[in-house]
Amino acid sequence: MSLSVIEPANLQKPNLLVGENYGLTLTQSIQNLVAENCKETPNFTHFIDIFYELMQSKVDPPLESIWVYSALTFRSRNLTNDDPLDRLLAARDLFQLISACSGSCNSSKSIALLAPVVFEVYKVAVELKGRHLGSKREKKVFREVKYLVDVILGFISVCCCDTSNGKRNVSEVTDLNLIVSFKDLVSLWMEKSESFKSFLPLVNDEICREGSERVCDVNYLAGMVTVEVFLLKLCLSFGVGMAGVELEKELTSWAVSSITGFQNVFFFETLVRMLLEPTMPVTSLLSSEHGVLLKKVLYDAVILVEYSFLNPDSAVDLPVELMKSLAMTRLIVTHEAIELLREDGDQKKAISYASAFSSSKLPSQIIKWITNQIGMDEQERSLVSSPKALLKWLLSLENQGIRAFDDKILKSHAKLAVDNSKTDCEYQSSKVKGNEASGDLLFYIDNKGEEEEDEEMNESMSAAFVVAAHSIKFPENGGRKRKEMGSTGNKKKIKHLKHDLSDNHGSTREGFSSVSNEDLSSESEVEDPISDEDAEAVEQ
Structure with missing residues (x-):
């Protein structure tokens, strides 16, 4: 069952969700939801309508309203099948839902909202890596994982471009602090046995700790999400096709091209901070040998x-x-x-x-x-x-x-x-x-x-990815032919x-x-x- 935005039958009166009433309603609703989530058998049914209204009441809705609505909608799917392809399809539908709900939001918010999508895709990728891609079906799912990661990267790249004036939008610098604890928001996507760190598996412990202990800025969260997708793309490129020096040069080329395309200081700052650690948090996806090569690639791209x-x-x-x-x-x-x-x-x-x-x-x-x-x-x-x-x-x-x-x-x-x-x-x-x-x-x-052709390229890419975000379909043959290391931005x-x-x-x-x-x-x-x-x- 595909996820889609469903309009509830009964809406509250509009004047209840304006001005200070809106902020109070949003905060109280999230607190009630978090309390419900702590119960042994939580019931989220009536919360979906509440957060749909909160999301629809503003042209540029708060991140929390879209985050919670998409989480509740995703969980209502009751996906019990452990089949990797089914879970990947669910992640794809989630990406479509979030991209549709965040269409009027600024770039940082649109990117930050993709954190749950990356979390779901990562889990499928780790499972496939553990199976060593023995069957044709597993190889097909792996190709589809790479394809979805490419689409997400393309979406992020477009978000990083300000196509209204042809200039790069380095980042929004307005006050984008979350109004509730990021840890509370993350709990809506996690099983009770899972830790906060597992929600952001491709960033190091120090960065995760900062996100859980202090008021989280949406710009920084967007930077973390971009780093995760960036690293996921690089990790999925190991063990298939090229190897050695040839692979290192190709990955370095792609990394430099992507950093240039993003032109996002928050992303770059997160990436460089991660290089301070002895190892990258990619052990679940890469061998120690490939992990060393990945760090060499990142050093080259950064220095x-x-x-x-x-x-x-x-x-x-x-x-x-x-x-x-x-x-x-x-x-x-x-x-x-x-x-x-x-x-x-x-x-x-x-x-x-x-x-x-x-x-x-x-x-x-x-x-x-x-x-x-x-x-x-x-x-x-x-x-x-x-x-x-x-x-x-x-x-x-x-x-x-x-x-x-x-x-x-x-x-x-x-x-x-x-x-x-x-x-x-x-x-x-x-x-x-x-x-x-x-x-x-x-x-x-x-x-x-x-140059002028760059402006035209930005506009055409924007249009293309807006369409892709709403209508992406998996190819029946397991993935269309494309260049392995496409550029972004x-x-x-x-x-x-x-x-x-x-x-x-x-x-x-x-x-x-x-x-x-x-x-x-x-x-x-x-x-x-x-x-x-x-x-x-x-x-x-």
Whole structure:
């Protein structure tokens, strides 16, 4: 039985759901529902009508009203069949229901509401991975899981685009705090024996804990959901088709293209924070060997590329504290990645990371924030630029009573990272020329604005995915033919010094992004990567 929006027979009077009455009714109804859910045999029948009215009473309804209505409707289906295909079909119907109910909502809310869909799809994917895809039916279901994940990614990509003016909508920054506990909302989707953490299986414990203990911002929740779908797509790409270096390059290409398409700071911040942990929360989907490869892919996508949406000038509407915290997290992640590579003996890639860092805008951004805060002389900004040297400088300021890290957890990570690094962590990097550092690892992205064809593409994609969200059907033959690693969002030309990373992403724009060429000395000096002009000369 497909899920659909069903209008109840008896509606309350409209004036009961306006102004303060609306907020009071919504809050009280959720409290009553949570209390009912704690009973051994809860009865949710009359709640469906209540939350339908709450959802229909506003053009842009609160997340809670759609969340609860879809949960109650989904649970009323009483799905007892453990067949993976039936459960996947139920997840698909849930996606259609939520996308239909959130059609008038902003992008962050529309994405955040997909958390239950991702939860259901993930459970099917884990079960299939455990069966090793022995039968034809299981292989068919696995193809359909990948297809549904692609559709969800496409929906998210469209949500991240502001097609009304052809410009990227980095995120909504209005007050989008939930009015009730996120933990209470999650309980509506969980069995009593399941933990809160299991609802967000592809984000780490620290991020889950923050979501359960504090007032949850819809923007952050949307970022977590996007990370989960992003990782799910990557995990499902292992063990089928390509392997080794070829798979690593293909996944890196897709990851960079997707990050560029999303252009969402909350998504990127969540992803980078997860890289602070020793392992990614993907053990139920990947072997330890594949998990290591996944982290390498993410390191490349996060460190080697200069994304224009991370420039503070492009995120003027976002809190400075958020951008500063993200910059500090990127700094620590870059340092840890370089140390891991050197421990593994991969000096060439380590130098590539160091070179990408020193030539990016990240060190100058961090130094500018700090020196403006403490009134340091302009000339002193050029004292540090390697990740380790910059971290040492920041920690020395902390020891002097100057607050460089706003987050205690980040400060602890920074101290641990520096303490654990080798005393000769720079090795002989100053003696190695930057252009000897694996040229095929250094690539840049052009994000300098939108052309007319990009606007047309956004509009056509929007229309296509709106239709898809309402009318998606599974192919009878188990999935239509398509490219395994389709791009998301605006399709952009990603330039690679030895090959084009976006061969599979259609027609796109040409060009390189600019990078910072500030002459900053450090403990580890490497030459800047190849310049835009040099790259153009190579192409010619």
